[in-house]
Amino acid sequence: MQSPLELTDQIFSPPAKHEALRDEIYCQIMKQMTSNNNRFSIEQGWQLLWLCCGLFPPSQSLLRHAQKFLESRRREPLASDCLQRLQSSLRTDPRKLPPHQVEVDAIQQNSTQIFHKIYFPNDTDEIFEVATSTRIRDLIQNISKNLKLASADGFSIFVKTHDKVLSLNDADYFFDSLRQITDWSKQAKRIKEGGPVNIVYHVFFMRKLWFNVIPGRDAKADLIFHYPQELPKYLRGYHVCTKEEMVNIAALLFWVKVSGDKNQIAMIPKVLKELVPGDQLKAMSENEWRKNIVTFFNKQAGMTVEEAKIAFLKAVCRWPTFGCAFFEVKQTSEPDFPDIVRIAISKTGLTIMHPKTKSVLANHPYNKIANWCSGSTYFHMTVGSLVKGNKFLCETSLGYKMDDLITSYVNMYLRERTMQTRGQRYNM
Structure with a gap:
């Protein structure tokens, strides 16, 4: 027996990758529901069509026919919702991946509202409504508003699996991000353990970037x-x-x-x-x-x-290390540094410290870091120019976190600079 998710994957994975197949999926589902006397089959067809309308729209040549199909069946419980989802998908980019387990479970229970539990660092949690078209930035704004925070700036959504805590990209769809992470984890676990695997994950909302944090203000x-x-x-x-x-x-x-x-x-x-x-x-x-x-x-x-x-x-907050993210790594490029060093990543840049004495061995502001990269066992960066810069190499399993954090701070400063430039042009 195949699970519902395996079946929806078979149907929606190919058209999610290849636009040319999208009309075919719409046609096949609508065809199955035409002159069909099997009520159970019809209900499952509507569930598939509901998922389909939220993932991607049909082409312009098929759109009118798909809309007429839905409008002519308004008595069906899911018809008007499918029509709404179809209109919404025309205004946004198509989803990149097939539906997530949460979406499939919801529609199988005939629920067009999807709720997801979000955890907070103070050991509390709340349930939030998440639509098929909800992007990470929408969810961040929604949570911040619900909690009555002074600002959503610097906060992020994280997904915690058995071996990783990953920050989600603001521009991505929530369910695409979840799907990507759980698929990666499944694949890695399947290779390690063999056979079918079940991935448990938790979604967290936390502060990621520590800028403009003044205790007592919020x-x-x-x-x-x-x-x-x-x-x-x-x-x-x-x-x-x-x-x-x-x-x-x-x-x-x-x-x-x-x-x-x-x-x-x-x-x-x-x-x-x-x-x-x-x-x-x-x-x-x-x-x-x-x-x-x-x-x-x-x-x-x-x-x-x-x-x-x-x-x-x-x-x-008086200390320069307030708000830093700390990483213990094994460095292999600086003979004058101890083998194990502590790296602190903050709003000002990257600081390399002695893990025992806590003395500062080196300070690298973001405008002096030429590039950086990471893998499952390493983090590398070049300080100075790309041609004549010094390479700092270290071994760590948390390179992905360091990479993401530096990228996020640098992008934040680039956004600020762009906004300032626009403001200056506007004033001129």
């Missing part, structure tokens, strides 16, 4: 995204900070953990790993940490948990 964004995304980086010891800063932050984090309950002070030594960067735990004895944290903790009187979280962000 409390919603701070609490849902900035705090839960920055806290793990702090506790992993990625930042350079003083003892006093660490004690102050530890008091704020403990306030968040116990909701300001002073009766819980005795448990500080047990939860130190959740309050202090991992590499700094031995900087003081447990008793010293407790004593110093209590002093700062008592100064927080009257503060809410939300205020404590924003105070944490206000403390860490």
Whole structure:
């Protein structure tokens, strides 16, 4: 027995790739539904036609006939929806891939509304309606509006599979992106395990680009995204900070953990790993940490948990590494650097750091990076000019993330420059 998705793949994969086959699919479905007395067959035909109208339109020569077919069957439950989808597909680019499992499941249950769960960094989630023609940028705007965020800039949709977290391209269709990622994962897993595979994935909405992030300016964004995304980086010891800063932050984090309950002070030594960067735990004895944290903790009187979280962000945003994405890689091109280095990618460029001392080994602003590329086991970049530039080579399984992040920041600056140029022309 073939699954419904395997069948829809057989029908829609060829016309998604080859425009010349699209009219043939429309003709075959409409022909199957003409003078057909089998009600079950008719219903399945409508489901296929509904999927088809959302993927791509027929050619101009067939369009009038397809519209007449739908208009003459208005009593059918899906006819008017098919007509709407057909009109919509005429105004947009055709989809590149066959329907996703979610779309097939929805129409098989006679639901023309498709909902998808979106997860957030603060361990909450919400259901959002996603249409066949929804692009990633539409979904980003929709989620931002729903959450009442001050701006959608810098946010992105990510898909997490068993082995990867991939950021989706703003211009792509949501279901095409999902389809591409789940197909890649299936293929890789099938090669590894053999036989049929099932891919579990989750869709996340998170901040990707950290520019114009000023803690306290958008409390919603701070609490849902900035705090839960920055806290793990702090506790992993990625930042350079003083003892006093660490004690102050530890008091704020403990306030968040116990909701300001002073009766819980005795448990500080047990939860130190959740309050202090991992590499700094031995900087003081447990008793010293407790004593110093209590002093700062008592100064927080009257503060809410939300205020404590924003105070944490206000403390860490002063550091140059705030908002950076960190990658531990093995470098093979710089003899004066240690073999393992930490790379921090931020709005200003790429910084290479010593993983233990956290000292800066090299700074490369985006306008000095000539090119970059990545593969499943490496990340390479050229600093300076393409001809005389220095190559920086490293081994990492996260090269795809580094590549995507640098590309996104560079594209952001290119967009800004284009808008400024247009503005100057307009003013002239």
